[in-house]
Amino acid sequence: MFVNRGDNGDQNDNNDIIPQILALRAERAKLFGYPTHAHWKLSNKMAKTPDKAMDLLLAVWKPAVARVKEEVADMQAIANSEKLGIKIEPWDYRYYAEKVRKAKYDLDESQIKPYLDLEKMREGMFWMAGQLFDLKFDQINDVPKFHPDVRVWKVTKGSTGALVGLWYFDPYAREGKRSGAWMTAYREQSKNNGDVKTLVSNNSNFLKGKANEPVLISLDDANTLFHEFGHALHGLCSNVTYPKLSGTNVATDYVEFPSQILERWLLTPEILNRFAVHYQTKQPIPKELVQK
Ligand SMILES: [Zn+2]
Known part of the structure; x- marks a missing residue:
């Protein structure tokens, strides 16, 4: 519900405002001499260009996905041992991450x-x-x-x-x-x-x-x-x-x-x-x- 606020067709719905914002941003970028809003926005940032920003994100993407797969495999192993017939889904991550933490490291926050x-x-x-x-x-x-x-x-x-x-x-x-x-x-x-x-x-x-x-x-x-x-x-x-x-x-x-x-x-x-x-x-x- 929190993520979908502004998308419920009521008086607080933002769907009509979004294209207006995008059009105004594009117009502003052109006035400043940049091809897109992203080019203008990044011109005074460390990344400088949208291409470099995307390169950085994609450089992180593959190792991040690989790590998630490792962690989910650990969670799945615990779920299998519980014999509840569960396939780990993203909404199970937090609950099972705690079980992995306990099983792998026997770490209890209250000890720290x-x-x-x-x-x-x-x-x-x-x-x-x-x-x-x-x-x-x-x-x-x-x-x-x-x-x-x-x-x-x-x-x-x-x-x-x-x-x-x-x-x-x-x-x-x-x-x-x-x-x-x-x-x-x-x-x-x-x-x-x-x-x-x-x-x-x-x-x-x-x-x-x-x-x-x-x-x-x-x-x-x-x-x-x-x-x-x-x-x-x-x-x-x-x-x-x-x-x-x-x-x-x-x-x-x-x-x-x-x-x-x-x-x-x-x-x-x-x-x-x-x-x-x-x-x-x-x-x-x-x-x-x-x-x-
Ligand atoms: Zn900070």
Whole structure:
């Protein structure tokens, strides 16, 4: 129902609007001197041309399909062993993927969570930013905030002490807050009208624990935390003249590059051994669990 919204022949039906949009896009592309909307749209992206974009997609397509076939074969083997006469279909994937995970790796998410304390993960991100980008984070309490749950850190260059910007952290769910996790900039770095430092923020929707109770998060959520922090670092490392080009205002096929690279640091021994420590025993996450 969600996917088909706008296609139900009612007052919210979009079928007549779509050809209008396509015709206007084609007309605009011609006015700018491009053969199609795709050519115009890609002209300032990394891919540059529709042909290159298609080449990239097709280069991924074959290995991706091959991998799906391997995974479905694993699921089918489990279904066969259950003797229910099921042929695995796409709508069975999520349910049977969990069974494969359990059978192949004996991995239980609840075993991992005690090692992923939100505040330790945040410390891990700060440490990573120090190692990679010479950034230092000091919490401050003398700036305006829009909610008591929001905390703010001053970001400086570790070696010189030069001010880089501020990092706002708004981790908890509350009524009226947008769902999911994201990065945003309340102010972009720029130099065309004085030396303007950026104000970036990371936002997520964790359930707030009681006072002095750790917020334990899933591996997926820890990954997302590092990913969104990667966007924040992209903003903090910005060094441009004009705000239009500042921070994450880059080509849309580049913007996920810093975040996707930086999320890979989470599962390195450097981070896990220091920061993925059990919230009660303070022992680092066991190697066997990481291998699983
Ligand atoms: Zn992202």
